[in-house]
Amino acid sequence: MKKIVLQTVTVIALSATALSAQSEMDTDGDGLLSYNELLAAYPEMTEENFTAIDTNSDGAVDADEMKVATDAGLLPS
Numbered sequence: 143m144k145k146i147v148l149q150t151v152t153v154i155a156l157s158a159t160a161l162s163a164q165s166e167m168d169t170d171g172d173g174l175l176s177y178n179e180l181l182a183a184y185p186e187m188t189e190e191n192f193t194a195i196d197t198n199s200d201g202a203v204d205a206d207e208m209k210v211a212t213d214a215g216l217l218p219s
């Protein structure tokens with residue numbers, strides 16, 4: 143139980159910095175960015191872009207994937 147709490151706190155702490163930037167895009171507030179949410183923020187976004195960013199292929203972009211994409215310049219400007 144303690145371990146689970148610790149992991150949760152770590153995840154929240156790690157996500158907090160990246161989430162502040164993406165919270166405006168996360169219109170349904172689930173903590174993940176769907177293709178449509180990213181498309182609203184980046185009209186140039188294509189499904190290919192999205193697939194490249196969604197590295198674990200779960201159909202949504204999380205804070206870590208967003209950070210990698212930002213660092214790698216994968217987001218259309």
Ligand SMILES: [Ca+2]
Pocket residue numbers: 168169170171172173174175176179
């Ligand atoms: Ca969302």
Ligand SMILES: [Ca+2]
Pocket residue numbers: 196197198199200201202203204207
């Ligand atoms: Ca993902």
